[in-house]
Amino acid sequence: MKTYSSGDQSIRKTLPKLRFLLLVQAICIAESCQTTRDDVGQLSWSCPEVRSPPYLDRLELAGRALAQNENLSHRFQTVADEGQLAIFFRAIESFLSLSPRHNSHSISNGLNSNDNAIQRDVVLRSALASMEGVAESGAVSSRCINDTGYLLVSMFQRQGWALKFLDAAGKPGPGLSEFRVNFVGDYDLCRSLLSNGTETFRGDYVTWKIAVGPIIEDNPSATPMIEWGVCMPDGCTEEEITLFASEAVQNLGLNGTMNVLKAESHTKHTQVTAATFASIVILCVVGTLMFAATLYDIVFLQWPRWEEQWKAREEERLMNSGMSGSEEDLPTLLSRPNHDEPLILNQSIKGPFPSPKGKLVKALLAFSVYTNGSKVLNTSQQPGSISCVHGIRFFSMAWVILGHIFAFCIGYIDNLVTVFSAFLSHATFDAVANALSSVDTFFTLSGLLVAYVSVTEMKRKRGQLNWGLFYFHRFWRLTPPYMLAMVLVLGLQQYCGQGPLWESLQPSDKVYCEKYWWTNLLYVNNLVHLDEPCFPHTWYLANDMQFYVISPLMIIPFYFNSFLGLGSCAIFFATHVITTGVLSAQHNWSPTLIAAANGKNFHSYFSGYYTTPWCRIGPYIVGIVTGYLLATKKNNIKLNWPIATIGWICAIAVALSVVYGLRGDISGDHPSSVLTAALYNALARSAWGICVAWVIVACVTGWGGFVNTFLSWSPFVVLSKLTYMAYLVHIYLINIYYGNQQTLVHMTSFNFAIIYMSILVATYAVSFVLMLALESPMIGLEKVFLPQR
Numbered sequence: 001m002k003t004y005s006s007g008d009q010s011i012r013k014t015l016p017k018l019r020f021l022l023l024v025q026a027i028c029i030a031e032s033c034q035t036t037r038d039d040v041g042q043l044s045w046s047c048p049e050v051r052s053p054p055y056l057d058r059l060e061l062a063g064r065a066l067a068q069n070e071n072l073s074h075r076f077q078t079v080a081d082e083g084q085l086a087i088f089f090r091a092i093e094s095f096l097s098l099s100p101r102h103n104s105h106s107i108s109n110g111l112n113s114n115d116n117a118i119q120r121d122v123v124l125r126s127a128l129a130s131m132e133g134v135a136e137s138g139a140v141s142s143r144c145i146n147d148t149g150y151l152l153v154s155m156f157q158r159q160g161w162a163l164k165f166l167d168a169a170g171k172p173g174p175g176l177s178e179f180r181v182n183f184v185g186d187y188d189l190c191r192s193l194l195s196n197g198t199e200t201f202r203g204d205y206v207t208w209k210i211a212v213g214p215i216i217e218d219n220p221s222a223t224p225m226i227e228w229g230v231c232m233p234d235g236c237t238e239e240e241i242t243l244f245a246s247e248a249v250q251n252l253g254l255n256g257t258m259n260v261l262k263a264e265s266h267t268k269h270t271q272v273t274a275a276t277f278a279s280i281v282i283l284c285v286v287g288t289l290m291f292a293a294t295l296y297d298i299v300f301l302q303w304p305r306w307e308e309q310w311k312a313r314e315e316e317r318l319m320n321s322g323m324s325g326s327e328e329d330l331p332t333l334l335s336r337p338n339h340d341e342p343l344i345l346n347q348s349i350k351g352p353f354p355s356p357k358g359k360l361v362k363a364l365l366a367f368s369v370y371t372n373g374s375k376v377l378n379t380s381q382q383p384g385s386i387s388c389v390h391g392i393r394f395f396s397m398a399w400v401i402l403g404h405i406f407a408f409c410i411g412y413i414d415n416l417v418t419v420f421s422a423f424l425s426h427a428t429f430d431a432v433a434n435a436l437s438s439v440d441t442f443f444t445l446s447g448l449l450v451a452y453v454s455v456t457e458m459k460r461k462r463g464q465l466n467w468g469l470f471y472f473h474r475f476w477r478l479t480p481p482y483m484l485a486m487v488l489v490l491g492l493q494q495y496c497g498q499g500p501l502w503e504s505l506q507p508s509d510k511v512y513c514e515k516y517w518w519t520n521l522l523y524v525n526n527l528v529h530l531d532e533p534c535f536p537h538t539w540y541l542a543n544d545m546q547f548y549v550i551s552p553l554m555i556i557p558f559y560f561n562s563f564l565g566l567g568s569c570a571i572f573f574a575t576h577v578i579t580t581g582v583l584s585a586q587h588n589w590s591p592t593l594i595a596a597a598n599g600k601n602f603h604s605y606f607s608g609y610y611t612t613p614w615c616r617i618g619p620y621i622v623g624i625v626t627g628y629l630l631a632t633k634k635n636n637i638k639l640n641w642p643i644a645t646i647g648w649i650c651a652i653a654v655a656l657s658v659v660y661g662l663r664g665d666i667s668g669d670h671p672s673s674v675l676t677a678a679l680y681n682a683l684a685r686s687a688w689g690i691c692v693a694w695v696i697v698a699c700v701t702g703w704g705g706f707v708n709t710f711l712s713w714s715p716f717v718v719l720s721k722l723t724y725m726a727y728l729v730h731i732y733l734i735n736i737y738y739g740n741q742q743t744l745v746h747m748t749s750f751n752f753a754i755i756y757m758s759i760l761v762a763t764y765a766v767s768f769v770l771m772l773a774l775e776s777p778m779i780g781l782e783k784v785f786l787p788q789r
Contacts, residue, residue: 140240147201147233148244154195161196165203168193168231178417184743185229187266187500193231204234205500206241209261225261229500238263269504270494275514279491282484286367286773293367302370304354359784366780372772376721379714386452386630388699389445390720391711392692396441397723398760401730403435404537405756408734412501414744423749424667430660434592436610437659437688439540440619444689446544447623448630448696450551451558455631458559467552469786474548476782478541478724481774483521485728486513486535493732497740506739507732509534530607537731539611546613547620554621558628565628573621573686580615581682583608584674591672591680595665609681619689626693630700637701644703647694655691658684725767725775733763 154162168190170183185205193203212224232241241263356362365371381387413419423429458465490513494506505511513534519525520535523545533539554572558565583589589605590596596605609615629637639647662680664670672680699708737759738745745751 139243141235141237144233144236144240146199147195147235150197151195151233159196161193164189164193165231168203168205170229173414175415175418178415179224180414180416181226182411182414182744183228184500185231187229187498187742190231195233201233201235203231204236205266206230206232206238207264207266207500208241209263211259211261234267238265241265264504266498266500266502266504268498269506273491273514275487275491277491278487282487286777289364289367289777290369290773293364294369296361297365297368297370301354301356301365362784363781366777366784369772372776372780376768376771376776377718379717381717386448386696386700387712387717388696388704388708389449389711390716391713392441392695393445393723394716394719396438396445397726399431399435399438400727401734401760401763402432402756403438404731405734405759406432406752408731408738409745409747409752412738412741412745413747415746419747427660427663430663430666433594433666434659434662436593437685440616440685440688441692442540443544443547443616443619443685444623444626444692447547447551447620448627448693449623450548451555451624451627452631453627454551454555455558455628458555459631463559470552471549472786473782474545476778478545479521480778481725481770482538482541482728484774485725485770486517486520489535489729489732490514493736496736499740499742501741501744502739507735509536526611526613530611531603535728538728540727543611543613543616544620547617551620551624554624555628558632562628562632566625569621569625573618576614576617576621577682577686580609580618581678583615584678584681588674589677589681590665591677591684592662592665595662595668595671615681616685618683618686619692622686622689622693626697630697634700637697639698639701639703644698647698647703651691651694654687658688658691719764722764722767722771725770726763729766729770730759730763733766734759737762 151162151165155166168186170185172183173180187205190203190205195201206229208228208230210226210228212226239262242260356365410416423432454465454470489507490510496506507513512529512532513520516525516529516532516534519528520538520542523542525533525535526539526542526546554565554568557568587604587608588601589609590601593602593605593610596602662672665672665677695704695707695711698704699711704711737755745755
């Protein structure tokens with residue numbers, strides 16, 4: 001092992017620069033890391049680790065940031081008052097001054113520190129003792145010790161290749177007083193670097209994490225921390241890099257108010273798992289079926305039809321030319337361009353056309369890109385359909401994506417404090433901060449369509465429905481695309497990015513999915529293992545399936561008597577309202593997620609209220625009643641101008657109250673009382689559902705005006721069909737976008753709008769592909785193998 005004497009003059013000349021390494025470590029308490037020895041005396045270390053925050057933790061982070069959590073400011077202010085931050089940033093500045101690109105005066109004039117507190121010789125001896133002590137314990141490999149020591153000495157000797165390692169490190173910038181303490185380095189530069197000498201090593205981009213104060217146990221990612229991207233030798237592991245800090249603190253005997261967390265290497269962490277193999281198999285099988293089905297469809301089915309259509313058009317042209325008195329011969333007619341519309345149009349070109357024979361052929365054709373794409377892009381609607389639903393569904397999905405894009409930007413922007421303050425100062429931002437109502441729209445639509453279709457069929461078949469197919473259809477419609485999308489995300493997302501902000505665990509719920517994927521398959525992921533959710537945003541699907549299972553208890557009574565149906569719905573609704581109100585008052589739940597995060601009862605709010613079926617069924621019941629009215633009384637619903645006007649005014653007022661009525665809770669200026677919050681939690685979501693139901697009823701009965709015209713716009717028909725796949729994958733596209741950033745995003749209203757539009761378009765583009773590959777084939781297979789009566 002290489003050793004370095006304290007008498008080495010080249011080191012002593014640059015000795016003051018070494019204080020950075022020790023001061024960074026000196027402000028961290030050694031007790032944050034644990035040591036253990038095995039039977040043979042081998043020493044091992046473990047330090048607190050903060051990995052990529054999962055879905056729930058990201059929502060809580062957003063809530064705390066929006067609520068301007070005072071704990072963050074208090075922690076940083078405490079450390080600043082004790083001089084620790086000054087020492088920390090002064091040490092960084094001193095060390096980085098070795099870099100030829102760095103301005104040594106950017107911080108030194110603004111921060112004061114006692115540079116003589118630790119004598120140079122003591123610093124050097126402590127540094128060498130730390131490295132040798134770690135090496136003798138066997139906890140760090142000799143390669144890591146040699147490479148790190150060689151790199152440090154070369155830096156202090158100002159060798160060009162070593163200074164490039166330093167240049168790749170993150171640099172403190174403006175806004176330190178606003179806690180801009182995530183110093184992102186140059187990832188690409190670091191990964192391209194190579195040392196000189198006999199034993200070469202490459203650069204490995206590592207993020208050092210230092211928590212300010214104790215770690216928050218229920219959500220470690222919410223702990224205020226300083227993050228610094230540095231370029232280290234690739235021969236050191238994450239544990240070894242972290243160990244240097246703790247060992248130095250012990251040797252120096254210094255304690256502070258910060259905790260050393262486990263460093264995170266951003267070397268591309270890809271692991272071929274069972275999900276990866278399954279994803280490759282799925283892509284190969286589905287891709288082969290899509291190619292074969294499309295080829296068969298075009299060659300044997302569509303081409304003969306196109307030929308007949310071409311011949312029919314030529315006959316029309318000839319006939320129209322003959323009616324106009326033309327005496328030209330056939331070749332001349334066929335060769336003359338047709339610039340004018342024909343006098344007679346043949347609207348129905350009759351075959352006979354070839355049709356697929358046999359269930360296997362029909363099953364293959366279920367994967368045809370041509371046929372499925374034609375169906376998806378077809379904007380025609382069946383008679384009696386509720387056309388305004390398509391626009392409502394699209395805008396609700398766009399609203400969901402908007403809320404998630406904002407919630408997930410935490411940790412990827414450099415102006416967190418200032419931008420959140422600016423956003424919160426505008427009352428219009430409540431539509432983003434309180435975007436949770438968008439989910440209630442889907443519950444309302446789901447209940448409405450289930451009741452509308454079921455009641456219509458029961459009327460037509462005199463109450464006879466195949467309830468086995470009723471449930472199987474729903475399970476088949478949702479589950480195969482759901483499970484296939486989950487496998488693809490688990491297996492392939494890790495290959496979709498790299499960089500200084502790319503988390504090593506992709507996706508963040510990967511470990512949970514490997515253990516509890518079956519909860520999603522059974523649609524109980526909103527009831528069990530709530531602290532370790534897989535595909536956590538699909539709690540909505542679990543609720544929707546559970547509502548669907550019990551929906552016949554509310555739908556069947558309507559067939560016998562309207563009052564029986566209304567009574568059944570009233571029982572469910574009253575139970576829902578009472579249960580929600582009592583639980584909300586008992587647990588002191590806030591009326592919004594932001595206030596819940598700031599009040600430190602976020603997990604209770606989310607798992608006890610936000611995702612539980614007994615607290616979310618209200619809008620679904622509203623949808624069932626509305627669906628029954630439209631199925632049986634649509635032609636009897638007579639509105640006039642006064643009633644329609646009053647209805648629209650009331651619906652708009654209630655909807656605005658639900659979304660914008662929580663300004664005091666979101667800003668924290670006037671939080672709601674326990675009773676008011678309980679009343680809001682019990683009734684607000686159902687009130688929103690009633691507003692959505694009114695829009696649909698008004699549009700169906702002819703009182704929608706321009707609203708109905710806009711919501712029924714034909715492009716929304718196509719986008720509405722892509723909603724399910726967009727819902728499944730948009731979360732992971734957002735993570736991929738943010739994770740691939742090479743620097744922190746400086747968020748402004750304009751930037752946020754551009755990011756939102758980009759991800760929205762990308763989401764629907766990906767959803768179109770997945771619709772053709774995963775969802776449409778399942779619909780086609782159901783039609784092939786199940787009776788369609």
